[in-house]
Amino acid sequence: MTETHHLLILAALFAALPVAPSAAADCGSDKLGTAREIEINGAEGLSVGLQSYPRSLALEDHEVVLTFDDGPAEPTPQILEALKRECVKATFFLIGKNAKEMPHLVKREVDEGHTVGYHSMTHPDRTLRLMGLDEAKADIDAGVAAVDAAAFGKVGEHPQPFFRFPGFADTPELLNYVHSRGMAVFGSDLWASDWRKMTPQEELKLVLERLDEAGKGVVLFHDNKAVTAKMLPDFLRALKERGYKVVHLVPGSGKTPIEEAGAGWKSTTAPIVDKILKAKQREKHKKETHEKADRDAM
Numbered sequence: 001m002t003e004t005h006h007l008l009i010l011a012a013l014f015a016a017l018p019v020a021p022s023a024a025a026d027c028g029s030d031k032l033g034t035a036r037e038i039e040i041n042g043a044e045g046l047s048v049g050l051q052s053y054p055r056s057l058a059l060e061d062h063e064v065v066l067t068f069d070d071g072p073a074e075p076t077p078q079i080l081e082a083l084k085r086e087c088v089k090a091t092f093f094l095i096g097k098n099a100k101e102m103p104h105l106v107k108r109e110v111d112e113g114h115t116v117g118y119h120s121m122t123h124p125d126r127t128l129r130l131m132g133l134d135e136a137k138a139d140i141d142a143g144v145a146a147v148d149a150a151a152f153g154k155v156g157e158h159p160q161p162f163f164r165f166p167g168f169a170d171t172p173e174l175l176n177y178v179h180s181r182g183m184a185v186f187g188s189d190l191w192a193s194d195w196r197k198m199t200p201q202e203e204l205k206l207v208l209e210r211l212d213e214a215g216k217g218v219v220l221f222h223d224n225k226a227v228t229a230k231m232l233p234d235f236l237r238a239l240k241e242r243g244y245k246v247v248h249l250v251p252g253s254g255k256t257p258i259e260e261a262g263a264g265w266k267s268t269t270a271p272i273v274d275k276i277l278k279a280k281q282r283e284k285h286k287k288e289t290h291e292k293a294d295r296d297a298m
Ligand SMILES: [Zn+2]
Pocket: 069, 070, 119, 123, 165, 166, 167
């Protein structure tokens, strides 16, 4: 055999080997990276996230799951750039109507290896809890269809087992409904409070303090918040410096690794949601009373 033959055989062998994605070339050990995946089985009727439910994903110490709600939105590309630079995969809980308006961003999330989940069609101001049951179910269904259409071009072929209630305002009936549709419900273990008015530095400090205190967890951000987009590169660097590892959620059919909450667990979101919803109901009642008074005066 000539040397040329040897080279040809070698070339053929290399061509047959699976090639790592080109992005991997930039993902050296100086980058945060994505350490491992957790498979979520949507058939198990799970609700996780210690701020709302008495259990969460079984994460090791210093493992974090990054989740972003309410997109796609204007700051989303900046978020995607920051994640890509650090080779990090996240989960996006998308609002259906935003997905319909900006399908290219949803497609980009999927193409870049992120996970997409559902967050209702309209993110109703009064929340799904205060809607009629049928109306709320229809809003959930429309949200799933809109995200699927944007992400995969087809509805129902790639069902994603990830749902988060807008404002965490679930009900027992709606939890059953979401579970019956093959989705696990995600609360969060901690959040960045990025709906508050603050600087990127303030948000960074706050979320790192909360994470260091919890030691691990599913973290909630909003990719429609410019402050979060500005803060994210520093946050990802800080995770790397502090020895945190990013865990990526993916759909799966095995047993989802779950850890039950300890004794004395309390919901963080229940009292907040109750307070907000009571205020909304009072407002609605006041408005209706005024309208009635106006009508009676006419
Ligand atoms: Zn939301």
